[in-house]
Amino acid sequence: MRTIKRYFLTFLLTGIIVGAQAQSSSQLERDLADLRTWMRKKTSQADSVTRAEWPHVKQEFKRLSSGLDRNTDKLSKESKQEYAEIKSQYNTWEERNEAETVNLDGRELERWERTLTGTTQIAQIKPANMRNAYIRMIDYTRAHRRNWTLRDWEYAEFVFGELNSRKAEVLDELNNGDKIKIAALQVEMATLKKSRDASEKYKERREQR
Numbered sequence: 001m002r003t004i005k006r007y008f009l010t011f012l013l014t015g016i017i018v019g020a021q022a023q024s025s026s027q028l029e030r031d032l033a034d035l036r037t038w039m040r041k042k043t044s045q046a047d048s049v050t051r052a053e054w055p056h057v058k059q060e061f062k063r064l065s066s067g068l069d070r071n072t073d074k075l076s077k078e079s080k081q082e083y084a085e086i087k088s089q090y091n092t093w094e095e096r097n098e099a100e101t102v103n104l105d106g107r108e109l110e111r112w113e114r115t116l117t118g119t120t121q122i123a124q125i126k127p128a129n130m131r132n133a134y135i136r137m138i139d140y141t142r143a144h145r146r147n148w149t150l151r152d153w154e155y156a157e158f159v160f161g162e163l164n165s166r167k168a169e170v171l172d173e174l175n176n177g178d179k180i181k182i183a184a185l186q187v188e189m190a191t192l193k194k195s196r197d198a199s200e201k202y203k204e205r206r207e208q209r
Contacts, residue, residue, distance in 0.1 A: 028071055032079055035064045039086050043093075054097050055158075055165035061090055104158060112155040113162070116140055122162040127173035133163060134185040141192055153193070160189055 042057065068075070068083055075083060110120045116137040119125065125133055141156060148156070167174075167182060174182070 028068060028075055029079065031064070031067050032075070032083060035068065035086060036082070038064055039090065043089070053161055053164075055161040056168055058094065059165045059168055104155065109155060109158065112159050116156065116159050117163060122159070122166050123169075125163075125166050125170075127170040127178075130167055130170065130174060131178045131181055134167075134182050137163065138185045138188055138192075141189065145192055157193070 038060065065087070072080060072083065113120045113122060117125070117133045118136055119133075122133075137160065164186070171179070
């Protein structure tokens with residue numbers, strides 16, 4: 001009787017393990033499908049992704065690929081190959097964007113970070129302080145944007161991207177009031193940038209006449 005019970009428990013445990021492995025494999029395939037869809041969408045937008053958006057893009061890829069990185073050995077041969085191809089494509093894209101970002105001077109970037117957000121450690125801003133960081137940045141942008149050069153905007157956009165990336169990391173820890181306020185400020189920043197772009201195009205047209 002004990003032998004039968006032992007065999008039964010072993011069979012049951014084996015079934016549980018196999019079931020868990022199958023479920024894990026199924027989840028990994030869904031993760032790969034999500035990453036595939038995301039990558040296709042981003043690839044079609046690659047040339048229009050701004051410097052401000054890039055930190056958030058990196059954060060998204062890290063989130064979508066973290067589980068796959070930890071469990072690559074559990075993927076099928078075909079899925080492993082596809083994942084390797086997606087990573088290679090992404091790494092090429094990242095290297096190109098990082099190369100374009102290198103021309104931002106480190107000390108000058110820190111000055112802009114401190115001026116716009118109050119800190120050079122944006123990746124460590126606490127959820128309770130996110131709202132004030134956005135308010136500070138938008139207030140400064142409103143006040144000084146008309147005197148900014150294109151180079152100034154490059155620094156401002158990069159800092160804004162860092163701030164958006166940090167916001168994405170702590171989103172679940174923000175209260176609804178802060179989420180609504182920050183979303184409104186993000187929209188305003190986009191509007192201010194569009195206004196600058198429109199002004200630049202107007203100047204170009206006048207110079208061409």
